[in-house]
Amino acid sequence: MRWLRFTKDQHTSFGVVHDEGRVQKALGDPFNGYQLEPLFYDIADVKIELPFQAKTFYCAGMNYSSHIKAVAKRTGTKPELPKQADIGYRANNALIATGEEVVMPADSKVIQYEGELVVVIGRKAKNLSPSEALSCVLGYTIGNDVSERNWQKSDRTFWRSKNTDTFKPMGPWIETEFDLSKAKTRVRVNGELSTEFDTGEMIFDVPTFISKMTQYLTLWPGDMIWMGTDGSSPNLKHNDQVDVEITGLGVLSNRFVMAN
């Protein structure tokens, strides 16, 4: 099932996507319960919103080996794989929906994409074993962990390198049925394939993160975990169109523009 959040006639609601490019409006939401209404819209005729209102924004950071090697090369350090599943954080101010513009600040220099799988938490969870871990997951979507590499080096935290307004595109929808074992992440810049990797080739997988995290903290409906990226990105420039596709999850599309 695909859950789209959309605005039509100044009203924002959830709906279920049908294969024919149509969305059926729902009363309620996929977290707390819903009822489908006999109202259908063409997706082309609605404004696609962020797929849900996010609560705590977790991210796995270094979780694919090629990306860690690329980072080490860029920073002139030795590649070091993480020894344990330590989760990190991003901030909700930076989130934008598919179709919206990533605005690169006038003083930014080196902006890159990071295509990521996003895990959407659907129910309250504490102390889950790895085999129970996926029971708290509502579904999956796509994220682009846009990063400014100079600030990532110069600042003491990732606050503006990762969390500048518009730096976290997410969407297009939540997919509740997803086969991670067969999924590929493909990122295209202006239509040309730029990065491709097996989405499931993580250093620590989703159950490992959820199990470890819930030993210490409570996950809540609307929390999300961005699972990290693989490979590297070219430096993006004004008017570049970046499409992140994950098999079965659709495409997250955003244009990058320089601030005036």
Next chain:
Amino acid sequence: MRWLRFTKDQHTSFGVVHDEGRVQKALGDPFNGYQLEPLFYDIADVKIELPFQAKTFYCAGMNYSSHIKAVAKRTGTKPELPKQADIGYRANNALIATGEEVVMPADSKVIQYEGELVVVIGRKAKNLSPSEALSCVLGYTIGNDVSERNWQKSDRTFWRSKNTDTFKPMGPWIETEFDLSKAKTRVRVNGELSTEFDTGEMIFDVPTFISKMTQYLTLWPGDMIWMGTDGSSPNLKHNDQVDVEITGLGVLSNRFVMAN
């Protein structure tokens, strides 16, 4: 004006605290507008809740010089003052109200307090100059940035050292009138004064942080900025009572207990 959030008869609402230890119930909230009702309660007769529902949880980290020297001593490194106001993050899952218990996990070893000033954002803000910065502030409260020092050293991020459930006591209320220039932060353990410092002696002050942050990100009502701590803390043990007082803001009181 002091805004308390409280539960009485299974109903949670905001109210205004009067000097006589009474709270007057409000309809609405201090962020979006309110109306006072002719209903008064003794504060002793209500359950004090978190003073507001927090959105993005910003924290200043290293922002007082004695604390930085104490950290350097503990970790065997050279004390280094931050060169710019780089904001960090904490997570909302860890928040608890005054009067609630900090639960120290069974595998935790070195738990310490950090008494902090908390800035509560009241209105949407972008691109504020330092002189305009305080215009987006609704008021102030107190935070205790509880930390497990072993995990802070061993983990790649601060996720469990700082954000384990119950590690972020905050309260008791939001004070809209506050004279930072005269404020002292005093932390007591089991009634005995343990740490005392001038709350305003920050390396980067509140207007500097807000102005720098809003060059890159939008602040929203309900966002908060924890301003960092000074000095150091003893290692806390089962049943320790920790009271953080800031002049004019009241006292944040929490008992620390070991998990079963």
